[in-house]
Amino acid sequence: xxxxLDPLLHAQLRLAVMSLLMSLESAEFTFLKExxxxxxxNLSVQLDKLAEAEYIVLEKTFRGKKPLTTCRITPKGIAAxxxxxxxLKQYLNHNPS
Amino acid sequence: xxxxLDPLLHAQLRLAVMSLLMSLESAEFTFLKExxxxxxxNLSVQLDKLAEAEYIVLEKTFRGKKPLTTCRITPKGIAAxxxxxxxLKQYLNHNPS
DNA sequence: TAATTTTGGTTTATAAAATAAACTACTTTA
DNA sequence: TAAAGTAGTTTATTTTATAAACCAAAATTA
Numbered sequence: 001x002x003x004x005l006d007p008l009l010h011a012q013l014r015l016a017v018m019s020l021l022m023s024l025e026s027a028e029f030t031f032l033k034e035x036x037x038x039x040x041x042n043l044s045v046q047l048d049k050l051a052e053a054e055y056i057v058l059e060k061t062f063r064g065k066k067p068l069t070t071c072r073i074t075p076k077g078i079a080a081x082x083x084x085x086x087x088l089k090q091y092l093n094h095n096p097s
Numbered sequence: 098x099x100x101x102l103d104p105l106l107h108a109q110l111r112l113a114v115m116s117l118l119m120s121l122e123s124a125e126f127t128f129l130k131e132x133x134x135x136x137x138x139n140l141s142v143q144l145d146k147l148a149e150a151e152y153i154v155l156e157k158t159f160r161g162k163k164p165l166t167t168c169r170i171t172p173k174g175i176a177a178x179x180x181x182x183x184x185l186k187q188y189l190n191h192n193p194s
Numbered sequence: 195t196a197a198t199t200t201t202g203g204t205t206t207a208t209a210a211a212a213t214a215a216a217c218t219a220c221t222t223t224a
Numbered sequence: 225t226a227a228a229g230t231a232g233t234t235t236a237t238t239t240t241a242t243a244a245a246c247c248a249a250a251a252t253t254a
Binding site for chain 2: 203204206
């Protein structure tokens with residue numbers, strides 16, 4: 001009856017990040033940090049998890065002398081997000097059966 | 098930008114239980130266990146948490162000689178569920194801004 | 195009828211997550 | 225040049241979820 005929700009996406013911060021990346025070409029670490037009101041530590045950990053699953057790619061470079069982390073969603077990430085949103089509907093539209 | 102999601106509801110099993118209770122007068126422990134495909138242990142723990150938050154009430158009686166746990170959602174629980182569904186929309190409708 | 199299994203759970207222990215705190219390295223400002 | 229800020233990473237702590245063990249009674253089977 002209830003489909004398993006992708007545990008990688010069923011977590012507030014990762015879901016927020018993915019939600020943002022769904023509508024953005026790419027996003028910088030600091031941008032995501034601000035938009036999600038998260039701490040750098042938590043964001044760093046969660047981005048790594050998303051990257052490890054290949055839902056996003058991280059590009060780590062420098063802007064001048066400062067580190068610059070840029071994030072992009074992958075096709076796999078888009079598919080997972082869409083599947084998650086779909087699966088979640090069962091939980092929200094509480095129809096008896 | 099992203100609203101805090103009620104941690105009590107943002108958990109797969111508890112959300113499934115609440116979803117079921119939203120459309121049912123009441124439900125028995127074994128019914129919920131079957132519908133959510135959960136183990137008795139996990140369900141027991143999660144029901145207690147929902148009850149402690151007063152999102153549901155648990156009535157523990159006997160049917161014949163066997164224990165019978167019946168669950169009902171409360172007005173507080175209904176409000177919380179509706180709020181959660183609403184808050185979640187921001188995460189799902191990925192519109193930039 | 196004694197042992198075994200099943201029902202309907204609860205309690206305790208373990209594993210996995212999320213979060214927070216501490217730290218690194220470098221830069222900018224006072 | 226000392227202090228504070230930037231852009232993160234790493235480690236530790238807390239919280240959750242899950243699994244395993246347990247309990248009491250009833251039903252089943254040998």
